[in-house]
Amino acid sequence: MKIHEIRELIKLIDQTTINEFEFENNGAIVKIKKGGQTTVVTQAAAPVVQHEVMPVVSAPVATLEKPAEAVAQEVVKEDTSNLHKITSPMVGTFYASPSPDSKEYVAVGDRIKSDSIVCIVEAMKLFNEIEAEIDGEIVEVLAKNGQLVEYGQPLFLVKS
Structure with a gap:
């Protein structure tokens, strides 16, 4: 400071x-x-502790099928275009369960109905239960418990 x-x-x-x-x-x-x-x-x-860095041994470039730059840029991403996103309808705080001691509403692999409550978004001391609005299976939970979320931010990915 x-x-x-x-x-x-x-x-x-x-x-x-x-x-x-x-x-x-x-x-x-x-x-x-x-x-x-x-x-x-x-x-x-506190003092910073420095560690000795060991040199990296790499294979000769001639043995690579692709240039190293191309390999580094290649990222495998799962196709999420066929998945439905459950988004936050408001700005607020994301809660995965009704109370800190309770089980989460949904987890990866859970089957849900369109009227299933998937989480709570708290805004201005009002706790708003968010419904799935689609039948399917939870593939991924994108928000963490207690995280601030924005309007339209994806919270869950659902395979219908």
């Missing part, structure tokens, strides 16, 4: 009714206390 950033923090805290403030970033800790004295304490980040 740079000194001008610390000064800005002090100014911001001074303008509020906050009496004590603590901030940690990459191992550096900044503590600010109001009441006549301001104390700034920082700790250096």
Whole structure:
């Protein structure tokens, strides 16, 4: 953290009714206390441990069927054009289960009906149950529990 950033923090805290403030970033800790004295304490980040890198042994270029650049650019992707995407109808937080202790609504391989609830998207403290709107099988869950999702963002891939 740079000194001008610390000064800005002090100014911001001074303008509020906050009496004590603590901030940690990459191992550096900044503590600010109001009441006549301001104390700034920082700790250096842990030292970086470097490891010896072993050289990579490669086959002669003549033995490759394709140039190395072509092989590196070749990525095998599964064809998802025939899969239905269940998308988020709103901006909010994705939840895979009705509560933290409960089982997820759906998982990969589950068969679903069009009226099956697949997740919850919370927006402005309202928990909206999202229905599949298609019969099929869950192929992939694209969102993680607690993740912020955007309007129209794919949440699930379904094979109908």
